[in-house]
Amino acid sequence: MDSILTLQNIEKVYGTKIKTQVIFDLNLRFDPGSFNSIIGQSGSGKSTLLNIMGTLDRPTSGKVLIEGQDTGKLKKNDLAKLRNEAIGFVFQFHYLLPEFTTLENILMPQWAKNKKLEPEILKRAEELIEVVGLEKVKNNLATDMSGGQQQRAAIARALMNRPRILLADEPTGNLDSETSDSIYRLLKEINKEFQSTFIVITHDKKIAERTDRIIELKDGRVYTDLSQK
Amino acid sequence: MKFPLKIAWRFLKSGKGQTLLILAGIAIGISVQVFIGLLIQGLQTSLVDSTIGNSAQVTIESQENNGEIFDYQEKEDRIRDQVQGVEELSPTLTLPAFISLEEEAESALIRGFEFEKAEGIYGFQDKITEGSLPKDSGEVLVGIGLAENLGLEIGDSLEVFNFDGDRGDVTITGFFDIGVTNLNESWIVSELATAQGIFQRENSITAIEIQVAEVFDADIIGEEIQALLDEDVKVTNWKDANQDLLSGLQGQDISSIMIQIFVVVAVVLGISSVLAISVLQRSKQIGILKAMGVNDRSASLIFLFQGLILGSLGGLIGIALGLALSYSFMFFATNPDGSPVVEIVINYNFIALSFVIAVVASTLAALIPAKKSSKLQPIEVIRNG
Numbered sequence A: 001m002d003s004i005l006t007l008q009n010i011e012k013v014y015g016t017k018i019k020t021q022v023i024f025d026l027n028l029r030f031d032p033g034s035f036n037s038i039i040g041q042s043g044s045g046k047s048t049l050l051n052i053m054g055t056l057d058r059p060t061s062g063k064v065l066i067e068g069q070d071t072g073k074l075k076k077n078d079l080a081k082l083r084n085e086a087i088g089f090v091f092q093f094h095y096l097l098p099e100f101t102t103l104e105n106i107l108m109p110q111w112a113k114n115k116k117l118e119p120e121i122l123k124r125a126e127e128l129i130e131v132v133g134l135e136k137v138k139n140n141l142a143t144d145m146s147g148g149q150q151q152r153a154a155i156a157r158a159l160m161n162r163p164r165i166l167l168a169d170e171p172t173g174n175l176d177s178e179t180s181d182s183i184y185r186l187l188k189e190i191n192k193e194f195q196s197t198f199i200v201i202t203h204d205k206k207i208a209e210r211t212d213r214i215i216e217l218k219d220g221r222v223y224t225d226l227s228q229k
Numbered sequence B: 001m002k003f004p005l006k007i008a009w010r011f012l013k014s015g016k017g018q019t020l021l022i023l024a025g026i027a028i029g030i031s032v033q034v035f036i037g038l039l040i041q042g043l044q045t046s047l048v049d050s051t052i053g054n055s056a057q058v059t060i061e062s063q064e065n066n067g068e069i070f071d072y073q074e075k076e077d078r079i080r081d082q083v084q085g086v087e088e089l090s091p092t093l094t095l096p097a098f099i100s101l102e103e104e105a106e107s108a109l110i111r112g113f114e115f116e117k118a119e120g121i122y123g124f125q126d127k128i129t130e131g132s133l134p135k136d137s138g139e140v141l142v143g144i145g146l147a148e149n150l151g152l153e154i155g156d157s158l159e160v161f162n163f164d165g166d167r168g169d170v171t172i173t174g175f176f177d178i179g180v181t182n183l184n185e186s187w188i189v190s191e192l193a194t195a196q197g198i199f200q201r202e203n204s205i206t207a208i209e210i211q212v213a214e215v216f217d218a219d220i221i222g223e224e225i226q227a228l229l230d231e232d233v234k235v236t237n238w239k240d241a242n243q244d245l246l247s248g249l250q251g252q253d254i255s256s257i258m259i260q261i262f263v264v265v266a267v268v269l270g271i272s273s274v275l276a277i278s279v280l281q282r283s284k285q286i287g288i289l290k291a292m293g294v295n296d297r298s299a300s301l302i303f304l305f306q307g308l309i310l311g312s313l314g315g316l317i318g319i320a321l322g323l324a325l326s327y328s329f330m331f332f333a334t335n336p337d338g339s340p341v342v343e344i345v346i347n348y349n350f351i352a353l354s355f356v357i358a359v360v361a362s363t364l365a366a367l368i369p370a371k372k373s374s375k376l377q378p379i380e381v382i383r384n385g
Helices: A046-053 A076-086 A102-111 A119-131 A147-159 A177-194 B002-014 B016-052 B072-082 B115-122 B144-150 B192-199 B215-229 B243-281 B283-291 B296-332 B348-365 B367-375 B378-384
Strands: A005-014 A020-030 A035-039 A061-066 A087-090 A165-169 A197-201 A213-218 A221-227 B058-062 B086-100 B105-113 B128-131 B139-143 B157-161 B167-176 B187-191 B207-212 B233-237
Touching: A005 A046, A020 A046, A020 A221, A035 A046, A035 A177, A046 A165, A046 A197, A046 B378, A076 A087, A076 B296, A087 A147, A102 A119, A102 A147, A119 A147, A119 A177, A147 A165, A147 A177, A165 A177, A177 A197, B002 B016, B002 B296, B016 B243, B016 B296, B016 B348, B058 B215, B072 B086, B072 B207, B072 B215, B086 B115, B086 B192, B105 B115, B105 B144, B105 B157, B105 B192, B115 B207, B139 B144, B144 B167, B167 B187, B167 B192, B187 B192, B207 B215, B215 B233, B243 B283, B243 B296, B243 B348, B243 B367, B283 B296, B283 B378, B296 B348, B296 B367, B348 B367
Parallel strands: A035 A197, A035 A213, A087 A165, A165 A197, B105 B187, B139 B167
Antiparallel strands: A005 A020, A005 A061, A213 A221, B058 B207, B058 B233, B086 B105, B086 B157, B086 B207, B128 B167, B139 B187, B157 B167
8 A cells, every 4th residue: 555644764953053853764654544643752753753744844854755745845835735735733732713713713724725615615614513513612713612622623624624644743632531532532533434644643552552553752763663453 | 815814804803902003003193194284285275376376377578678569369369279277368458657646646557457358367356345347448446555545436537647658547446455465555457458548559468467277387388388479578487486485385395295204104113013013923823824734925915914904994094084183173273254274175186195105004014024924934833832
């Protein structure tokens, strides 16, 4: 099977005078539709790696291939387009725009395309709201929701453009265990239903154990890589 | 285009306090600009009007003093046909004379007009204080000052003469007040034919007086007429005779423009700094929008549109305020007779220009914040929370 996301010899060094290398010669491939987790202690390079995979950050050296395309060769605008169409992000913080309602926030990735919204797009947004269970608060401003609801809205937003890859950085880091459990169940369901590739960073081993593959990072290198299908 | 506009509008709406503050800043700035501009224009118009409104702005005379101009009808027709911007044309025979009194003589200026043509320049009809316009030959209007000095009354007969031996008898039909004391004390006004009769110049006049549509073009029109007639005539205009007034007006113009420029600069700085802060406040939102695939251009347009919206709204409110200020100034700042100190004329072109300045300046002010927004990297926001 062709991999949807390939990392080749990725290195990342921060700083110019005092250099701190966070990722060392890292190679990974991800299969389409797989549910992957990345674990590791803080400072192990998880978030940096995720940002590099999502083209938000550029590696100091090495290649990131998304669907076979070398992202290092893309211009900024093309990268933006690629992110819009192929990648969904969920961060530890929801980053919803407080000036907009839940529904509008979820539609945001479509708006960003700067095209007229077709009726089926609206229908899709409504469906996503149902999937994440936010029907009652869909017209609330993003600030008028609980933390769990905000994170669900962020997930629905990440899925709006049917991304082939969903990258999540501790999506439940700020939530209580019950809510975080329901969010993971939701992610798992969505993964099955939409056949997107999920890459989730977590520090919770119990959650990681429920995924198809656990990659453990240690000091910027892959420490263990376990598939458990 | 629609997306950045939508975001811009929502950002402005959600930051109501900030938006209102900045709108107030633009509106006040533009209102001052509009008010000062209109006030100075009104001041200049009334100044120019009172100086030259009721006199010739371009005068065609013979090269020699009090020399004769013949074929004046034909000259008038040529000017009317070939020179643009001429509003009123009036031939006049104007010569000094004396009024003979019992023991002495009083000097006066006899001015013969074709009243229909002269009306457009001098408006005698409205300036008659007593009596009526001369109808028949031999009838005259006398300046109110002259009449008072000599104790004249309507119906009185006067004998006028000069040292060339010309003389005539005229009858007073009325008095006029044209607002300038030394003219009121010296002018005797009659039909052209009456004056021509007295001075035995049946076929000639001494000057053609002209008013033009654009008073400040008087010199250009004067030159055109000079070139057209190209004869033994001398064309003068009010600008040559009123250099002091002109430089005064120019000084006013410059100071008015300076004030307007500084007001606009202050407005621009205000918008720019508020929007720059707004970029910082919204850096999270911009970062996540970029992560979602919003490109740099759209991210900068969000702030340019904010400038555009603020400029348009602020400009409109400012113009309304400026007009209100102007009207209330006219209403409250009045002369003892109730007429406004300065008659403000609403100059639509100037107002449209003010609006354009507000919009352009606000959009320019948004350039730096827009640039900042464009340069913001999503990773900076996401890494730092």
